[in-house]
Amino acid sequence: xTKPADFPPPxxxxxxxxxxxxxxxxxxxxxxxxxxxxxxxLACAIRxxxxxxxxxxxxxxxxxxxxxxxxxxxxxxxxxxxxxVVNPRALRRLFKGRKxxxxxxFYGPVEHESVYFLTQKSALRIPAPPTMRNEGNYVASLxxxxxxxxxxxxxxxAMLLPETAAEKLLVxxxxxxxxxxxxxxxxxxxxxxxNFEPGSDLVAKVTVLAEGTQGHLTGVALDRFGLAGENxxxxxxxxxxxxxxxxxxxxxxxxxxxxLRPGAKYREFGGSFIYPMGDDMLTLGMVVxxxxxxxxxxxHDLLQELKTHPLVRKxxxxxxxxxxGAKTIPEGGFLALPKQLHAPGLLIVGDGAGxxxxxxxxxxxxxxxxxxxxxxAAFASLQRGQTPATPGALAGxxxxxxxxxxxxxxxEVRNMRPAFGRGFFLGGALAGxxxxxxxxxxxxxxxxECDSDADLIRTERAKSYPSPDGKxxxxxxxxxxxxxxxxxxxxxxxxxxxxxxxxxxxxxxxRMCPAQVYExxxxxxxxxxxxxVQCGAITAKGGRLTPPExxxxxxxxxx
Amino acid sequence: xxxxxxxxxxxDELLKGSLGVLAKAATLGGGDVAGVVVGSGVRTLADGAxxxxxxxxxxxxxxxxxxxxxxxxxxxxxxxxRDTGIDTILFGNSVLTADxxxxxxxxxxxxxxxxxxxxxxxxxKLVGKRPALQDSVYVxxxxxxxxxxxxxxxxxxxxxxxxxxxxxxxxxVELEDxxxxxxxxxxxxxxxxxxxxxxxxxxxAGGRGLGGPENFTLVEELAKALGGAVGATRAVVxxxxxxxxxxxxxxxxxxxxxxxxxxxxxxxxxxxxxMQSSGVIVAINKDxxxxxxxxxxxxxxxxxxxxxxxxxxxxxxxxxx
Numbered sequence: 001x002t003k004p005a006d007f008p009p010p011x012x013x014x015x016x017x018x019x020x021x022x023x024x025x026x027x028x029x030x031x032x033x034x035x036x037x038x039x040x041x042l043a044c045a046i047r048x049x050x051x052x053x054x055x056x057x058x059x060x061x062x063x064x065x066x067x068x069x070x071x072x073x074x075x076x077x078x079x080x081x082x083x084x085v086v087n088p089r090a091l092r093r094l095f096k097g098r099k100x101x102x103x104x105x106f107y108g109p110v111e112h113e114s115v116y117f118l119t120q121k122s123a124l125r126i127p128a129p130p131t132m133r134n135e136g137n138y139v140a141s142l143x144x145x146x147x148x149x150x151x152x153x154x155x156x157x158a159m160l161l162p163e164t165a166a167e168k169l170l171v172x173x174x175x176x177x178x179x180x181x182x183x184x185x186x187x188x189x190x191x192x193x194x195n196f197e198p199g200s201d202l203v204a205k206v207t208v209l210a211e212g213t214q215g216h217l218t219g220v221a222l223d224r225f226g227l228a229g230e231n232x233x234x235x236x237x238x239x240x241x242x243x244x245x246x247x248x249x250x251x252x253x254x255x256x257x258x259x260l261r262p263g264a265k266y267r268e269f270g271g272s273f274i275y276p277m278g279d280d281m282l283t284l285g286m287v288v289x290x291x292x293x294x295x296x297x298x299x300h301d302l303l304q305e306l307k308t309h310p311l312v313r314k315x316x317x318x319x320x321x322x323x324x325g326a327k328t329i330p331e332g333g334f335l336a337l338p339k340q341l342h343a344p345g346l347l348i349v350g351d352g353a354g355x356x357x358x359x360x361x362x363x364x365x366x367x368x369x370x371x372x373x374x375x376x377a378a379f380a381s382l383q384r385g386q387t388p389a390t391p392g393a394l395a396g397x398x399x400x401x402x403x404x405x406x407x408x409x410x411x412e413v414r415n416m417r418p419a420f421g422r423g424f425f426l427g428g429a430l431a432g433x434x435x436x437x438x439x440x441x442x443x444x445x446x447x448x449e450c451d452s453d454a455d456l457i458r459t460e461r462a463k464s465y466p467s468p469d470g471k472x473x474x475x476x477x478x479x480x481x482x483x484x485x486x487x488x489x490x491x492x493x494x495x496x497x498x499x500x501x502x503x504x505x506x507x508x509x510x511r512m513c514p515a516q517v518y519e520x521x522x523x524x525x526x527x528x529x530x531x532x533v534q535c536g537a538i539t540a541k542g543g544r545l546t547p548p549e550x551x552x553x554x555x556x557x558x559x
Numbered sequence: 560x561x562x563x564x565x566x567x568x569x570x571d572e573l574l575k576g577s578l579g580v581l582a583k584a585a586t587l588g589g590g591d592v593a594g595v596v597v598g599s600g601v602r603t604l605a606d607g608a609x610x611x612x613x614x615x616x617x618x619x620x621x622x623x624x625x626x627x628x629x630x631x632x633x634x635x636x637x638x639x640x641r642d643t644g645i646d647t648i649l650f651g652n653s654v655l656t657a658d659x660x661x662x663x664x665x666x667x668x669x670x671x672x673x674x675x676x677x678x679x680x681x682x683x684k685l686v687g688k689r690p691a692l693q694d695s696v697y698v699x700x701x702x703x704x705x706x707x708x709x710x711x712x713x714x715x716x717x718x719x720x721x722x723x724x725x726x727x728x729x730x731x732v733e734l735e736d737x738x739x740x741x742x743x744x745x746x747x748x749x750x751x752x753x754x755x756x757x758x759x760x761x762x763x764a765g766g767r768g769l770g771g772p773e774n775f776t777l778v779e780e781l782a783k784a785l786g787g788a789v790g791a792t793r794a795v796v797x798x799x800x801x802x803x804x805x806x807x808x809x810x811x812x813x814x815x816x817x818x819x820x821x822x823x824x825x826x827x828x829x830x831x832x833x834m835q836s837s838g839v840i841v842a843i844n845k846d847x848x849x850x851x852x853x854x855x856x857x858x859x860x861x862x863x864x865x866x867x868x869x870x871x872x873x874x875x876x877x878x879x880x
Contacts, residue, residue, distance in 0.1 A: 244696075322692050470850065477827040481809065482695070489793060489810050490803065528797060530810070557692070 002505055004452035004542025007498040011544040013223040016216070018168045020177055022201040031062025032378050033178050033204035034158075035166045035217060037071035038080055039142070039364050040350025041210030042149035043094055043371030044378075045069050049156025050098075051379045058382050067158040068202065069150075070179070072165040072547050074555050076150030078484075079212075079534060081240065081325040081559040082142035082364060083273050083285065085110060085134050085252060089405070090368035095152075105148045106138040107277045112251035116311065118258040123311045130435050131359035131413060134252060139275050141242075141283070142364065143556040163551030167199060169207075169217045171224065175389040176346035178204040179217060184549050190492050206378040206388045208347045210371060213328045214536030215352035216547050225343035231448040233336045233354055234417070235328040235540040236270060239299045239514050240285030241482075242277065242558045245319035249276035254361075256424070259305045260288065264423030267454060268292050272306055273361070274315065277558070281322070282315065289331060290451040290540040291421065295458045295507045300326070300514035301465035304473040308466050316472065324474075324482035325559040326514040328536040329363070330354045332448050334414035341401065342394040347374045355406055359413045359431065366406045373400045412439035418446035451540040456504050462511065476516040480531050483515075484555030487530040491552065495532065497543030500524040505542065512537055560590035560685075562647040564613070565636065567656060568596065568604055575758065576651035578611045579716035584649055585612025587680060593617060594725070595639060597632050599625035602727075609725030611718055616725045621732040626743035629658035634734050637666045646705040647685065649678075652713050660710045670702045673710040694832060713757075714815040714836055754788050756805060761787025761818045764807055764834070765795060768823020768844055768863055772800035777867045778822055784874040790814065792830050808833035823863040826851025843867065 020027060032048055034041040048067050052059040059066050073079040088101055095104075113134050116123040150160055165182035178201065185196035209218045213235065222228045253274040260268040270288035277283055286303040306312055330336070330351055337355075341348045349355075350367035357363060377397035381388040388394060401407055415434055420427030433441045468475040474482075495517065497509075506520035515533045519526040532545075533554045539545045564581045567574045573596070584592045594613040596604050598620065605616040619635040636659070640648065648663065650656040652674070664671040676697075677688040687700045687709055756762055763782040765775055775789070782789045791801040793808055807814055809829040819837035824830060826842070826849055834840070835854060842855035843866050852858040859866055 320695070322695050467848070470853070475827075475850075477829060481828045481832075482692075484692075486809055489797060489806070530797075 001455040002502050003455050004505060004508065005450060007501045007505060007542055009496040009498060009542065009544040011496045013220050016168050016220045016546075017171050017224050018180055019172045020170050020201045020203055027201040027203050029063055029065070030068040030178070030202060030204045031066040031382075032068075032206045032208060033202055034067065034069045034208045034210055035179060036210040036212055036215070036352075037069050037076035037150055037160060037162070038146060038210060038212050038350060038367065039149060040352075040367035040371035041069055041208065042076070042146065042153045043090070043368040044208050044210060044349060044375045045153040045158035046094060046149065046156050047372045047375035048379060049153065049158060051375065052157065058379070062205070062382070065159050068204075069153065069158055069160045070164050070166050070181070070202070071160060071162045072550050073162065073553060074551050075147070075162050076160060077143040077146035077557070078555050079553060080143040080146040081238075081327040081556055083240075083275060083283070083361065084140050084142045084364060085137045085275060085361070086140045086145070087137050087362055087365040090365040090372065094368055094372050099152070101138070105144050106140050108139060110134040110137050110139060110252050114251055114253050116253065116255045118255050118309060118311070120258050121310065123255070123309070128254075129359070129431070132254060132361065139252065139277065141277065141558050143559045165547035165550040166211070166217050167547060169220050169224065170201060170203065175344040176207045176221070178202045178207055182547060182550060186492050186549070188490050188492060205345070205382065206347065206394070207345060208349060208374050208378065209352055210349045212351045213330055214539045214545055216545065218348055218352040221343065221346060221348065222338055225346070227338040227340055227343060229336060229338050231332060231335045232450045233330055233332045234289070234291060234448050234451050235536070236287050236289045236331045237299045237326065237328050237512070237514070237535060237537045238285050238287040239303050239326040240283055240324070240559060241303070241321050242281060242283045242323035243316055243319045244280055244322050245282055245316060248279040249274065249282045249315060252276070258309070259302045262424040264426070265457070266292065266294060267421060268297070269420040269424070269427070272303075274312070281558070283559075284312065287329065289420070290328070290537060291449065291454050293454050293457045294461050295456050295504050296461035296511055298462070298465065298511040298514070300476055300479060301462070304466055304468065305464065307472055313472065321474065321482060323556070323558045324479040325554055325556050326533055326535040328540060330356050331358045331417050333358055333417055334410040335418070335445060335448055337410075340398050342377070342397050344391050344393070345389040347378065347394055347397055349374045355410070357409055357413060359416045360409070369404060369406050370401060373397055373404065376400065414439060415442060415446045418448055421449070452542045456508055458504065476514060477531075480515045480533065483533050484557070485515075485531070485533055485553060487532070487548065487552040489530045491530060491549050493527055493529045494546050494548035495527055495529055495538060495543060496546060497525070497527075497538065508541065509538065509543070512541060560587075560647060561643070561645045562587070562590060562592045562649065563636070563640070563645045564592065564594045564649045565656060565659065566594045566596045566604070566608055566616070567651070567653060568598060568601060571604065573604055573607060574651070574653070575718050576653065576713050578608070578718035579714075580649050580651040580711055581608065581611045581613055582719045582721065583678065583716040585721060587678065591615065593645070595619065595636060597624055597635050605725065605727045609723050610720045612721050612723065613725040616727050617730045618727060619730050619732050623734060623739070624732065627655050628741050628743060629655060629662050630738035630741065631734050632659045633662035633666055634738050635730065635732060636663055638733065639730055640667060640706055647707045647709070650708075650710045651715075652710050657710060660708055664708050667706055669706045669708050670704055671708040671710065672700045672702070675700070675709050675711050676715045678709060712813075714813055754786075756788040756790050756807065756812055756814055759788035760816055761785045761820075762790045762807070762814055762816045762834075762837070763787055763820045763822065764790030764792065764824060765801070765822050766792040766824030767794045768825070769795070770823075770864070774864065775801055777864065777871070781820065781867055781871045781874070784871050784878070785818070787816070787818070790834075792824055821851055821855070822867055824851055825849045826854065
């Protein structure tokens, strides 16, 4: 039987690690360099700004640019996508005495919630599992929240560098020294075009990797510094849409069951969410674990199928789709965490570190909290007499994280995700026992298996996907359009993968990709990289996503 | 309201795009509409603008304005606006005008709305229509101060002739020192046969349904017979069947010919947004469910390899008889 792991991508960590090479007058020196303007990176920048406000002598020592944030998207938020129901705990703490929750761009608190078990025609309301209860939480568009956080970071004195990809990790003498940004203006075969601009070395005292799910340099750093933990990381793929609707939705809805199949052999773990966004919009999405096996499974098309269910169709009636996007979610949780989240001169935060609570469907507050704690550790290491690049100088971050609510939460639910590898019903029962014992059951931790190690099977699943009508259901290219993606077509390919593969694997990629990047051919697979919305699914299933030219990809605004 | 439309020219012709904006401005009513032509040896171009609704055409004719560089044009227009009290300045988008409009906004400290597709008077106020969220909705935008600057998406308006003639007035040319800092080194244009796809009245475009690059000759022959240009979809450009310069769509060119014939094109939205404002759209495709049929005026369900040569033959016969 074919499995993706048998056809590894020709990717070498060494190609993405370099020593600083720009002459001193050309390189850019910054104090703390944060890679990624998401909730973790921006929280880190905001907290650093707060700390430096009261420490002018340290600010001075950090030079002209004390804090810089690299962002590969057009602007902060362009590549942010989540459900999202946000636990406000970490935001409250970050902005204590400075901003109130009602000043933040939320769509309001969760007032009612329902969980349904779906079959093709019916919906059975079930009690919400304790981990999924959302009282006191707020609905948000993460893209919008990200834009707001970026404004706060700017006010706090951080410099945002958008449209800039972090391509290589700069390492010298075994210490992280910053990153090298990607070139711009190369053609399909890598040749420089008329608008060619080479990347440059951004040299920093502390580098914070806040790249989010499937972080490119995070993967490189885990490998380079030997930080990987015992279990591999595993992911889910989420695809979502934002709709303008006629009638307001008065609650958050989660569904389990259909259109996924419960049988253990399919390994289809996931469900859907439907959240209100004010009076005239809602968002809905489908999330499926990438350990699934069926080459015909397509999360994009499962979401289209879900919309034909009477429960969902009714909510969307007379409405109009206004946005679409896709992204992976790290699902390994506690068991898949790296051994440590720091190396000399380096910190790893947020989704990139794997700080996501799958049973609670939450990670944004962990991202913010980890960013805040990273800022405090970085700041401590910059005190007079300290050097962040000394081994162990940043260990305070790991210690603080272990003491935080993030660690306690993740530890309690650590075995739930692997339990669902045994099918929906058994998994559900085991998860119940884990909740009741606050994580003391089972005594021996379960193991995670790489998503790319799942043997492929092929059913005729695709036959039941609805044909797109352009109103309720859509084809993938229309979806890519709705993501705002208008990537330059003649860019060099940023997706590293084996091109000559068996038909099964080529088809798996073709169906899996929500943005129609892959096409199975007679000899393997063709790639259309400009469609890519950088969801990262390919990295989970046997390829490797690297960042394309800065400014490419989707331009999310409402996701 | 006193409106000025920047009239861009190439060689000895005013561009259709600027004339479209002029024709639109003339329909808004409520005041004078003037045009401005800036260049070297451009005085003769001014007369033509009256037909499209300009009551007056300002001409800045000076050897220093020969090269199509933005800053000297900003100098001329900024001065004109200050001297005449013009309150609204409109541009049809191009590589040059995008720079001129942006420079002018900075120079005059004026508000600019860009990527507009329409402009209307609502309750005595000017309101621009700007597509957002990938053109799925239109946003109303306005100005809170004067002068107002607007940049329109290309192909937004037809250059309708209304007759009439314009009074031509020369304006003095005085350039700022910094405006001569840039100079044009070279100007080149891609050589191609027949009309370019931006200006062609007829476009025959080919997609993956052609089956292979060799079949583009079918498209070329039909285009030749109709006196039109050849277009292509992203998929076939990506596959290397046809050059990028002919790509129509979101990441290629936006075109609006009188007649658009789509051969073997499925009609993905990325293609549609580049050609949907065409006058008449004819689709030839063997897949009855292809989305292109939803926005075609005439659809032919059939094999492009059979239909297109027959069509070419018929056009040739008709032309020779």
